[in-house]
Amino acid sequence: MNLREILPARIGFGTAPLGNMFRAVPDDEAITTLNSAWDQGIRYYDSAPLYGAGLAEIRLGKLLSSKPRDSFVLSTKVGRVILDEVETGASDLGDKGTLFEYGRPNTIMHEWTAEATERSIENSLERLGVDRLDIVRVHDISQDFHGDITGAFRVLSRLRDEGTIKAWGLGVNLTEPIEITLALDEPRPDGFLLAGRYTLPDHEHALQRLLPMAEEQGVGTVVGGPYSSGVLVGGTHFEYADAPPAILEKVRRIKEICVRHGVGVKAAALQFSLAHPVSAAVIPGATKPSRVAEDLAALGEQIPAEFWRDLRENGMVSPQAPLPGGV
Structure with a gap:
């Protein structure tokens, strides 16, 4: 099924920050933010x-x-299957490093087999307090598809065909796993979540x-991390680590152009x-109600065509990147 037929709007809520990403978020702050998102009309939520x-799903x-x-x-x-036992050492989160060091101390088991996939879904349903999921994605698989990735693919294809879920795909930070999957004859995923790879500071590789490939096959993508781990909106992280000087300089130049045209950087990021x-x-994602309001306002902000042309002429966006309004 086409993702746009499933999703209720062009903006949703990513819950990674509510898993205590980068910092310990108090429960009341997390719940207040989620309630505010609902009250402001958000009806699509993504977790993992x-x-x-498991903290973000519980919240x-x-x-x-x-x-x-x-x-x-x-x-x-x-x-990843979350176990009841407590991790005695540092969790092995691969390229995510210590991103969720303030999360629950439970042991995280990395496994993409059919059995682990079914167990992961059952556990997520329990934490989320719901009886079904709409979309399930295979999370953070590597370019070489280590382990029995096909087990997860088979289970999710079956659940979709049975009507238990509406769609499945990958949820990754790299383009290559999606490219490899799109090149397969079977199975056929419905769409993807690509985090941080189609943003104002970093989009050339995906293009x-x-x-x-995705456009040719009619496969949709949900863009995660549209603010590039926060560096676009005043944060210091890019790709979940300290932003390198080249990215900081590019962000500085993007913001200069935003100021010149009176355009909000969030509006530029989301609409791009x-x-x-x-x-x-x-x-x-968000951990404060005010951030949700900002995101929704940014989506509707009117941006002059001259702004997009200025970005392109200054080399801030690729010549191949489609821009709003067909600029």
């Missing part, structure tokens, strides 16, 4: 067991378990191969990511 070792469940199930769209991920025909939605 990885986010705080999200406090909201969604009280709502009519048909009133929202929910996606989560498989590839070279991935997005043309959505301008590609493959983009079905963006899912910025």
